[in-house]
Amino acid sequence: MLKNNEFIDKLRSSGLRPTKQRLKLCKVLFNRSTTFHFTINDLKKQISEKLNEKISLATIYNTVHAFKKKGYLKEISINSDKSYFDTNTKIHHHFFDNSTKELIDINDNQVEKIKINTSLPGKKITSVEVLVKVENK
Amino acid sequence: MLKNNEFIDKLRSSGLRPTKQRLKLCKVLFNRSTTFHFTINDLKKQISEKLNEKISLATIYNTVHAFKKKGYLKEISINSDKSYFDTNTKIHHHFFDNSTKELIDINDNQVEKIKINTSLPGKKITSVEVLVKVENK
DNA sequence: AATATAGTTTATAATAATTCTAAAGAAGAA
DNA sequence: TTCTTCTTTAGAATTATTATAAACTATATT
Incomplete structure (x- = not known):
C-alpha cells in the first residue's frame, strides 16, 4: 500500500502535476496486491465503486494515456472493440x-x-x- | 489463379451461396500470389481499384466475417481502431x-x-x- | 499573499469503425 | 413458375475514443 505522498513524488518526478484526479486514479490502479487488467470502462466502474467518486471520462482517458506514456501502464494487443491496459509493465x-x-x-x-x-x-x-x-x- | 468455377464450388461446399458479391470478393482476396493483410477499408479500396465496382460496406463486413467463420480468412490481434485480416490462415x-x-x-x-x-x-x-x-x- | 502561467479537467461535440434494421433482390428447390 | 430462404443494401444506431474550448488549479514569480 503506497502512501499518497509517494504517488505525489512519483507524479512530480515524471513531470505530471499531482492533481486530485490523478491521485485518485493512482489509488485505484496501483494500491492493490495483484496486477490489474482493465478497460477504460472497468476502471471507471472501480472509481465509483471503490472511491464512490466520479472522474470525467475524458480525464480517465487522458490519465491512462499519460501513465502509459510514462511507463506506469502497458497497453495489451487484442483485437477487441475496447483497449486493454495492464498495471504490470x-x-x-x-x-x-x-x-x-x-x-x-x-x-x-x-x-x-x-x-x-x-x-x-x-x-x-x-x-x-x-x-x-x-x-x- | 483460381477460376470462377472453383470459387463457386468452394462457396457452395461450405454452405455459402455463390453470389456475385462473394465471387468478386474471392477474386480480390484470393487471386493473388502473396498473402494479403488488410483492413475493411483496404479491401473496399481494392474492390473499386481492381474491379472498378462497388459492393456495399455492409456486404463487405458480412462476407469477411462469413469467410473468417469458414476458415478462409484469419483475424489478427492488434490493438488498433480497425480490425486486420489475413488471407494466410x-x-x-x-x-x-x-x-x-x-x-x-x-x-x-x-x-x-x-x-x-x-x-x-x-x-x-x-x-x-x-x-x-x-x-x- | 497576490498574480501570472502553463498544465488540467470537464461537459459536450465530433469522429470513425462496426453492427443493426428492415425492405428489396437473388438463389435454389419444388 | 412459385415459394422459401438467404443475401444485399442504404441508412440508422451503437460504441469507443478523441477533439474542443471554457473553467479550473497547481506552481512559480513577484
Whole structure:
C-alpha cells in the first residue's frame, strides 16, 4: 500500500502535476496486491465503486494515456472493440479468455522466451507479445 | 489463379451461396500470389481499384466475417481502431509496423515455436499469437 | 499573499469503425 | 413458375475514443 505522498513524488518526478484526479486514479490502479487488467470502462466502474467518486471520462482517458506514456501502464494487443491496459509493465505475456473477455498473466516460466531470428531493414523492434487465446471447454 | 468455377464450388461446399458479391470478393482476396493483410477499408479500396465496382460496406463486413467463420480468412490481434485480416490462415506470426500500420508475415523459421507449459482449468487454447511490433529507426 | 502561467479537467461535440434494421433482390428447390 | 430462404443494401444506431474550448488549479514569480 503506497502512501499518497509517494504517488505525489512519483507524479512530480515524471513531470505530471499531482492533481486530485490523478491521485485518485493512482489509488485505484496501483494500491492493490495483484496486477490489474482493465478497460477504460472497468476502471471507471472501480472509481465509483471503490472511491464512490466520479472522474470525467475524458480525464480517465487522458490519465491512462499519460501513465502509459510514462511507463506506469502497458497497453495489451487484442483485437477487441475496447483497449486493454495492464498495471504490470514488465515484459510478459497473456491469456485472453474469449468467454469472459478477461486477460490473465502468463508467468515467465510458463512460456518459453521467444527468439526472433530476423529483423526488418530500417525498423527497430519495440515489443514482442504473445497472446494465447482461450475459451470455455 | 483460381477460376470462377472453383470459387463457386468452394462457396457452395461450405454452405455459402455463390453470389456475385462473394465471387468478386474471392477474386480480390484470393487471386493473388502473396498473402494479403488488410483492413475493411483496404479491401473496399481494392474492390473499386481492381474491379472498378462497388459492393456495399455492409456486404463487405458480412462476407469477411462469413469467410473468417469458414476458415478462409484469419483475424489478427492488434490493438488498433480497425480490425486486420489475413488471407494466410496457417498458424504463423506477424510484424506490425507502427510507422506504416502494416502487417508483415514472420516466417516459421524466423521465430521459435512457442511452447506453453501451462493451461487454465475449464478452458481450452484456441490460438497462440506472436506479434512483434516495429517502428522506424 | 497576490498574480501570472502553463498544465488540467470537464461537459459536450465530433469522429470513425462496426453492427443493426428492415425492405428489396437473388438463389435454389419444388 | 412459385415459394422459401438467404443475401444485399442504404441508412440508422451503437460504441469507443478523441477533439474542443471554457473553467479550473497547481506552481512559480513577484
